[in-house]
Amino acid sequence: MPEVSTQSRTVPVPGGVLELSWAGVTDTGRRREVNQDAFFADYPLFVVADGMGGHVGGEIASASTIDRLTAVADAGHVTPKTIEKALARAVKDIASHPDATDDGTGTTVTGVFLDTSGEAAHWVTLNIGDSRVYLVRDGAIVQITTDHSVVQELVAAGRLSPEEAENHPYGNVITRAVGPSDGVKPDYVRLDVADGDRFVICSDGLTKELTDYGIRHFLDENADPAAAVTAMMEAALENGGRDNITIVVLDVTDPAAARDEDEAEEADEAGTDDGDVAEEDAATPADADGTGSSTAAD
Template identity: 40%
Template sequence: MAQASLFRWQSASLSDVGRVRSVNEDACLEQPERGLWAVADGMGGHTLGDVASRMVVDALARMSGDGDLAARAAEVRACLADVNRRLMTEAAMREVQTIGSTAAVLLAGDARCICLWAGDSRIYLYRDGSLQQLTRDHSHVEELVSRGLLSPEEARRHPARNLITRAVGVADQFDMDEVELGVMHGDIFLLCSDGLSNEAADEDIAALLAAHDVRAATQQLVRCALAHGGRDNISVVTVRAISPEHDDATALNPALA
């Protein structure tokens, strides 16, 4: 059995095709009862990106989820390594270069959580009024930022911002980066595709998460990305941790917290 969480989890998810694309190549997974959430972004410009992202989230949804956090993280890696092989086989059969997808996964158990990711879909933590990006993009522009050659704002508008260096389905050797951290009451985790992070500034994201209402924030974040152009598919999953010390009234009415 999966390791029980000391927290109760509220979450909401929404995916939108945006204002430019004709097909939504994003997919979301929201399973708060299992402590599992994910966003996958089919690689834009490639064949069957929508199929790739759906394969990622469907495979994650079928996992057993047994064991402690470390065991579940290992299962995520094995699960997506299998999807990686299947996507590469599919691409070879169709004689196309790549069928791929990013993956950002949040696992919760006990009083800790683990973030795993490949690509430029992100996971943020909003805690005590501050927004922190937990993931680091696997992208060409992020490498330029880390070398001091681009500012984060310049990276958001760079013409090569969609050129990612790691994803599911792009190379024989598949790996995911991983971060583990403790959870506190009121923590809000945000998983999103770059359709949000390329359009909305961090201060806009933080302002919308400040009300601690995950459903409203999810809808408002998508609307924010659309208002700023909506040039890509937009996917948002918002997750809030509620400790057992806080009663049901507070949980049902986040404004009381």
């Protein structure tokens, strides 16, 4: 596994700044000969693609998709419209490549980007296929994206339980992909920005080996994004590494929100101390002569 490092950037947003830290890693796994995963992780876009089809077709599909999205990020104007144009170009790239002509050639694409165009910054997730975006907020891990897969459709229809879905024989069959015969419009989910958020963007090579609880465990144990992706990768490989595995962890800090929280805690502590003093002072005036005796009663 290659050495992983954490990158960081301070980003101006309406009303202040955000501090972002992230790390990403990809691995062929222990059973595949070729890594058909690809990823891009740099502000403002963090995406993972999991290719499929032929010996090298999937590799071409995922690489073409990531290359086109990288160009959008480098241009600095990431929107649903620019993303969809990039994906349409990727479809043409895939269709024109002589080694990507199999019927099953295509790729998933999933990720998140920061939209700072409005009065307040928002995260926007995008998804085609069964790679995933998770969010850890307020102590809970939530899968934000919805898989485009046969198994997920069966679960949604109530014909399959989530437990049964984990080992279903159609677990690898997806219903939407970026490819020559498929549409290129992702699903989008818009999210408020919150201090302390942690995103995990991953291919299904990770979720085949780690449960949501397992992902959360390694995030809790590793505050640094590079340490977190490394720990999850090592665990996924130890659990079998049956597929290519790609993981990106993105941490979000809002310095103003963190500062407000610290000030509120300090105010609460000061209020508690003042209350103690007030109670002591309130007891003293009862003694009119200031001696604490009961002379007046006498």
